[in-house]
Amino acid sequence: MDDDGTPRSAPAGVLYLVVSGTPAPEGIPVPVAACQAAGWRVVVFSTSTGTRFIDLAEIEQLTGEPVRSEYRMPGTGTPVPPADAVLACPLTFNSVNKFAHGHADNFAMGLLCEMAGYDVPVVVVPHCKPQLASHPAFGASLETLRGMGVLVLFDPDAPYERRLPSWSQVIDALPVRAGAG
Numbered sequence: 442m443d444d445d446g447t448p449r450s451a452p453a454g455v456l457y458l459v460v461s462g463t464p465a466p467e468g469i470p471v472p473v474a475a476c477q478a479a480g481w482r483v484v485v486f487s488t489s490t491g492t493r494f495i496d497l498a499e500i501e502q503l504t505g506e507p508v509r510s511e512y513r514m515p516g517t518g519t520p521v522p523p524a525d526a527v528l529a530c531p532l533t534f535n536s537v538n539k540f541a542h543g544h545a546d547n548f549a550m551g552l553l554c555e556m557a558g559y560d561v562p563v564v565v566v567p568h569c570k571p572q573l574a575s576h577p578a579f580g581a582s583l584e585t586l587r588g589m590g591v592l593v594l595f596d597p598d599a600p601y602e603r604r605l606p607s608w609s610q611v612i613d614a615l616p617v618r619a620g621a622g
Contacts, residue, residue: 453480454525456615457556459549461529461536462490463568466605469495472530473503475608481615484521486510488536488549512548526616527556531568531605534579540565541582541589557589562616564592568605 456476460469469485476483485500487510497508509521529540536550545551557563565586573579574597583593594606594614606614 453615453617454482455522456481456483457486457521457524457527457552458483459486459527459529459553460491460495460531461488461533461549462494463531463533464494465531465568467608470499470503472528472608472611473500475612476528476615477503479612479615481526482522484509484524486549486552488547491549510548512551524556524561527553527561527563528566528611528615529553529563530566530611532565534567534569534573534576537565537567537569537586538578538582541585557591560590562592563590564594564611564614566594566605566611571601574604 458469458473458476465472473483473485483504484506485495485504485508487495487508489510492508492510495508500508506521529536532540538544539546539550540553540557543554545554553563567574567579567583569579574595580597583595586593592614594611596604596606
């Protein structure tokens with residue numbers, strides 16, 4: 442029970458939130474807080490460029506975890522809890538293409554590739570300019586990701602300023618942890 446006497450919902454599990462070098466309109470704290478309100482324990486990972494788009498200290502304060510953007514040396518640092526789901530949002534044109542083609546040239550992309558290999562449910566929410574989204578490689582990458590079992594939330598016909606779905610739509614797309622329902 443919560444302090445007010447209402448039943449506490451079962452935790453949704455551990456969610457890895459992977460961000461890349463594109464801004465979310467409201468900033469990353471908004472989806473972090475929304476995922477936490479839905480019961481997820483959020484651990485944030487970022488591409489190196491993505492760290493320039495977020496306030497690392499603010500995210501660390503919200504999650505209680507450091508934002509991870511680099512590989513750690515074996516035996517150093519604190520391991521992260523295993524993921525029940527992965528949300529890659531927002532993901533750039535470049536990161537979508539890298540993930541689809543297995544280019545694990547940075548920690549965040551390597552993590553996405555690995556999670557797909559572990560059969561952890563992955564939701565990808567791309568965010569890029571319409572000019573980039575119209576590139577044939579991008580469409581092919583989205584189809585590759587769908588073929589891998591990745592849920593892609595992307596409406597190519599939406600105006601650029603509304604191309605990202607609402608955070609409630611994103612959270613509704615996350616899986617329910619096995620055994621929690």
